[in-house]
Amino acid sequence: MEMLVVLKDGMSLLYFLLPVFGGYTLTSLYLLKNPHILHKKKRTAFYCMHISHRGGCGERIESTMEAFENAVKHGTEMLEMDCHLTRDEYVVVSHDENLLRQTGQDVNISSLDLQDLPLYKERMEVLFYEGRYSTGADRKIALLEDVFRKFPELPVSIEIKENNKRLMQKVSDLVRSYNREGITVWASVDNTIMTECRRTNGSMPYSFSMTRGMLLLLLFYTGLLPFVPLGESLLQFYLPRIMNRTYFPGGILANKLAVSLLEKVTMRRSLFQHLAARGIQVHLFVCNEEEDIKAAMEVGATGVMTDYPSLLSTYFCKTRSSD
Numbered sequence: 001m002e003m004l005v006v007l008k009d010g011m012s013l014l015y016f017l018l019p020v021f022g023g024y025t026l027t028s029l030y031l032l033k034n035p036h037i038l039h040k041k042k043r044t045a046f047y048c049m050h051i052s053h054r055g056g057c058g059e060r061i062e063s064t065m066e067a068f069e070n071a072v073k074h075g076t077e078m079l080e081m082d083c084h085l086t087r088d089e090y091v092v093v094s095h096d097e098n099l100l101r102q103t104g105q106d107v108n109i110s111s112l113d114l115q116d117l118p119l120y121k122e123r124m125e126v127l128f129y130e131g132r133y134s135t136g137a138d139r140k141i142a143l144l145e146d147v148f149r150k151f152p153e154l155p156v157s158i159e160i161k162e163n164n165k166r167l168m169q170k171v172s173d174l175v176r177s178y179n180r181e182g183i184t185v186w187a188s189v190d191n192t193i194m195t196e197c198r199r200t201n202g203s204m205p206y207s208f209s210m211t212r213g214m215l216l217l218l219l220f221y222t223g224l225l226p227f228v229p230l231g232e233s234l235l236q237f238y239l240p241r242i243m244n245r246t247y248f249p250g251g252i253l254a255n256k257l258a259v260s261l262l263e264k265v266t267m268r269r270s271l272f273q274h275l276a277a278r279g280i281q282v283h284l285f286v287c288n289e290e291e292d293i294k295a296a297m298e299v300g301a302t303g304v305m306t307d308y309p310s311l312l313s314t315y316f317c318k319t320r321s322s323d
Helices: 002-033 066-075 144-150 163-179 191-200 210-222 240-247 256-266 270-278 292-300 310-321
Strands: 048-053 078-083 091-093 123-125 134-135 156-159 184-187 234-238 282-286 304-308
Touching: 002 270, 048 066, 048 270, 048 282, 048 310, 066 078, 066 144, 078 144, 091 144, 144 163, 163 234, 184 191, 184 234, 191 210, 210 234, 210 270, 234 240, 234 292, 240 256, 240 292, 270 304, 282 310, 292 304, 292 310, 304 310
Parallel strands: 048 078, 048 304, 078 156, 156 184, 234 282, 282 304
Antiparallel strands: 078 091, 123 134
16 A cells, blocks of 8 residues: 555656656757847957967967967967966966977076077977977067057957966956957966956956866756856867877777767757857867868857968868858
8 A cells, every 4th residue: 555655656746747847858948049038149349260279380380479470361360379477577478387398498487587588499399280390480489468569459368377366467457458358358277267367357258167168068968058147258179089189199088989979078069059149159179170170160169279370261261162
């Protein structure tokens, strides 16, 4: 008798939960495709399809003014860069704080005055394209202010790698001084750093940190994403095959099945379309071959980041002419 009562109660609960779960699922799917019902579309001051990683470091020495000028010549719509602070408090453009890889000298930018910074190597390896190197006439570490002065209307994504409040304040001061708050983006994989960047200047658009990116995926797979407000304006994320080639050569991710699974989990066209409909741009990187650019666009990226700006321009020209 008790067994029958338990079974009856269980069936009653099931009859209640099934419609609730079904209704939640249908509502979530509908709102995923129609986010404007709950969320006002973001209106950023820029929309970029062509982004140059480290200024297009496959064609010129990374993060130099020559690299930036070359990228702009080839039609880039956004420059991506990293910034650090010298001992005498100049904001300079460099991927690394320690200059061993880039200059051959084992010194930190923060330990040197601007005038004492060494020159970049004459020939520098392209990290995201094995066996490729870049050269150029310009080997000088650039000032962020020079970038702003040279390209006053060009959007720039600035990644902050260290929790240095003085650096963030100096970047913010330059952004305000050159009236660039709408077209200069805070970027950091570290959520603590991103929080501090936003506290320093909340008027600048900002991208997803790693923690927020993982939360984004969780919200997507639980169906909660359409109900949750998002403050970010950009999602900048590795194309998994690139991450595999660069960081796991011969490792577990070299297994095609593992790479395929990772791509299926993270590269969801419906997710990217939802973000785009909410005005959040999706930039996939670092795409240095045509097949990678094609893969990024096919999964719904709104923009592609590359080390080879001329390659990306050529690809876009070909695809537009064939449409």
